[in-house]
Amino acid sequence: SQQGEEDPQALSIQEGENATMNCSYKTSINNLQWYRQNSGRGLVHLILIRSNEREKHSGRLRVTLDTSKKSSSLLITASRAADTASYFCATELQGAQKLVFGQGTRLTINP
Amino acid sequence: KAGVTQTPRYLIKTRGQQVTLSCSPISGHRSVSWYQQTPGQGLQFLFEYFSETQRNKGNFPGRFSGRQFSNSRSEMNVSTLELGDSALYLCASSLALRGETQYFGPGTRLLVL
Numbered sequence: 662s663q664q665g666e667e668d669p670q671a672l673s674i675q676e677g678e679n680a681t682m683n684c685s686y687k688t689s690i691n692n693l694q695w696y697r698q699n700s701g702r703g704l705v706h707l708i709l710i711r712s713n714e715r716e717k718h719s720g721r722l723r724v725t726l727d728t729s730k731k732s733s734s735l736l737i738t739a740s741r742a743a744d745t746a747s748y749f750c751a752t753e754l755q756g757a758q759k760l761v762f763g764q765g766t767r768l769t770i771n772p
Numbered sequence: 773k774a775g776v777t778q779t780p781r782y783l784i785k786t787r788g789q790q791v792t793l794s795c796s797p798i799s800g801h802r803s804v805s806w807y808q809q810t811p812g813q814g815l816q817f818l819f820e821y822f823s824e825t826q827r828n829k830g831n832f833p834g835r836f837s838g839r840q841f842s843n844s845r846s847e848m849n850v851s852t853l854e855l856g857d858s859a860l861y862l863c864a865s866s867l868a869l870r871g872e873t874q875y876f877g878p879g880t881r882l883l884v885l
Contacts, residue, residue: 706873
């Protein structure tokens with residue numbers, strides 16, 4: 662089964678609103694990474710948060726990590742139409758370099 | 773720096789054929805990983821190479837293989853293609869074996885007829 666599970670599977674909001682996506686995982690990790698994918702194209706890296714970090718910011722993005730709950734969240738503030746995409750969390754497992762991806766959240770920003 | 777490049781971008785093959793996909797990592801990156809993305813299974817790890825050695829392998833049949841060259845460029849090969857191999861194949865590169873951001877290429881979309 663997938664290491665990462667994302668919630669919700671789909672999210673539709675109005676432009677200007679904030680969007681929050683959640684990711685839960687099962688085993689210990691080295692880090693957790695968030696990616697964006699537009700229409701089946703390549704993945705664009707957004708943020709990497711290490712297991713000893715609790716929060717990171719990048720522009721309008723805020724990522725939190727709670728290792729006790731094995732969960733992470735991605736907050737996009739002041740959403741724009743260009744934020745419409747699928748968002749994936751990926752965990753780098755301890756002892757392995759590979760990334761294990763969740764199924765993703767499909768975010769739609771309505772103008 | 774140029775990003776990760778993958779060739780070809782699109783490919784159509786028939787069942788039973790074989791295919792080779794190519795990936796050029798970001799300059800200076802020595803780790804290359806391959807992923808398969810399908811609507812049903814999502815993104816799944818295929819294998820990872822570092823310094824020309826396969827370091828990790830996902831749960832795929834032996835028809836899927838790869839290699840890495842001394843310049844860190846990587847190829848993956850799929851033999852005896854099946855309809856279910858139709859997918860987007862993504863390559864990612866990173867500086868180190870662990871703990872670093874993986875940067876993805878645009879992918880190769882393979883259609884098996």
